[in-house]
Amino acid sequence: MQPLAPLEGNPKLNPKAGPGSSNAAAGAAQAGSNARRASHSSSGRPDPLSTITHASASRIGPGVIPTGLRITPHDDLTPEEKAKRLAAYAAVDEHVKPQHKVIGIGSGSTVPYVVERLCQPPHNNSNSDRWYIPTGFQSKELIVKAGLNLGDVDQFPTIDVTIDGADEVDDELNAIKGGGACQLREKVLAEAATHFIIVADSRKDSKVLGHTWKQGVPIEVAPFAWAKVFVNLQKMGCENPALRMGKMKAGPVVTDNGNFVIDGVFSESYMRDPAELLHRIKMLTGVLEVGLFVGMAEAAYFGYPDGTVLARWQDGRRQKVDATKGLEIAEQGKKV
Numbered sequence: 001m002q003p004l005a006p007l008e009g010n011p012k013l014n015p016k017a018g019p020g021s022s023n024a025a026a027g028a029a030q031a032g033s034n035a036r037r038a039s040h041s042s043s044g045r046p047d048p049l050s051t052i053t054h055a056s057a058s059r060i061g062p063g064v065i066p067t068g069l070r071i072t073p074h075d076d077l078t079p080e081e082k083a084k085r086l087a088a089y090a091a092v093d094e095h096v097k098p099q100h101k102v103i104g105i106g107s108g109s110t111v112p113y114v115v116e117r118l119c120q121p122p123h124n125n126s127n128s129d130r131w132y133i134p135t136g137f138q139s140k141e142l143i144v145k146a147g148l149n150l151g152d153v154d155q156f157p158t159i160d161v162t163i164d165g166a167d168e169v170d171d172e173l174n175a176i177k178g179g180g181a182c183q184l185r186e187k188v189l190a191e192a193a194t195h196f197i198i199v200a201d202s203r204k205d206s207k208v209l210g211h212t213w214k215q216g217v218p219i220e221v222a223p224f225a226w227a228k229v230f231v232n233l234q235k236m237g238c239e240n241p242a243l244r245m246g247k248m249k250a251g252p253v254v255t256d257n258g259n260f261v262i263d264g265v266f267s268e269s270y271m272r273d274p275a276e277l278l279h280r281i282k283m284l285t286g287v288l289e290v291g292l293f294v295g296m297a298e299a300a301y302f303g304y305p306d307g308t309v310l311a312r313w314q315d316g317r318r319q320k321v322d323a324t325k326g327l328e329i330a331e332q333g334k335k336v
């Protein structure tokens with residue numbers, strides 16, 4: 001087997017490498033990936049810098065051209081989906097300001113409505129010089145399909161606002177997250193954000209964690225260490241920890257970071273002190289992140305099936321919010 005030729009060996013880029021040259025085949029194999037990116041300096045040699053793509057030019061597979069977001073008419077949504085949309089719209093309208101240039105996008109089924117609203121007036125007017133940072137594959141696709149500028153947290157370690165879903169939120173805005181196995185990146189983006197805002201439907205609005213989310217606390221672990229962490233969780237009193245298994249895939253769920261997830265149910269006394277529980281689980285060697293977000297959210301927006309949205313703040317304030325501003329577009333089922 002020949003190793004892949006260096007960029008210079010690509011016959012499309014280097015006229016000297018003819019069809020008979022040893023580099024031709026390997027060069028042709030590379031052509032697809034390089035031709036789009038490479039440009040040439042005046043000497044005719046590829047400019048090495050041109051292989052570094054600007055983040056906004058990154059595209060996933062067939063979605064090379066942004067497809068835009070199809071907005072489902074509001075009346076066609078189920079009451080739960082309407083509630084998610086209203087919560088997302090309200091949070092965007094209240095927290096994303098024109099001066100915000102770096103926005104973190106969470107994961108789950110509520111977050112697409114966040115992106116939908118960000119693509120509508122007046123928010124879309126600020127999008128050309130804004131960067132969007134995903135918390136995983138799903139949100140990356142959302143950003144790319146919407147034609148928004150895609151960045152990453154290593155380029156933007158400080159984020160203006162991150163908006164994300166949650167599996168359950170308690171009275172003090174502590175949250176369980178990781179139902180979609182994205183908790184590691186989600187927590188990095190929540191922590192990097194000046195404002196971290198949760199959006200959810202009313203089923204997530206709870207008093208004590210574990211009351212409505214019965215699946216347990218999602219814990220991301222290094223694959224080789226999963227069994228050791230599993231036993232340590234049992235020793236802590238975790239009830240029936242479960243290695244999360246894939247659907248339509250033999251074996252465990254593998255996160256966007258290549259790790260496994262253990263879901264651990266803990267007693268109510270543990271769940272009433274999520275800061276202590278988080279600390280204890282995180283101290284287990286092999287644990288990479290815990291889906292307990294303690295004291296991180298500034299506000300949470302809960303959509304109710306009757307069309308109202310409740311905003312809860314970390315200081316205990318509760319407020320009904322008008323979430324209907326963006327619905328004019330949503331009601332028409334437009335594409336943005």
Ligand SMILES: O=C(CO)[C@H](O)[C@H](O)COP(=O)(O)O
Pocket residue numbers: 106107108109110111164165166167176177178179180181182183186
């Ligand atoms: O933490 C998450 C993914 O890891 C999600 O934000 C959480 O599961 C909520 O998802 P949804 O909006 O679908 O209820």
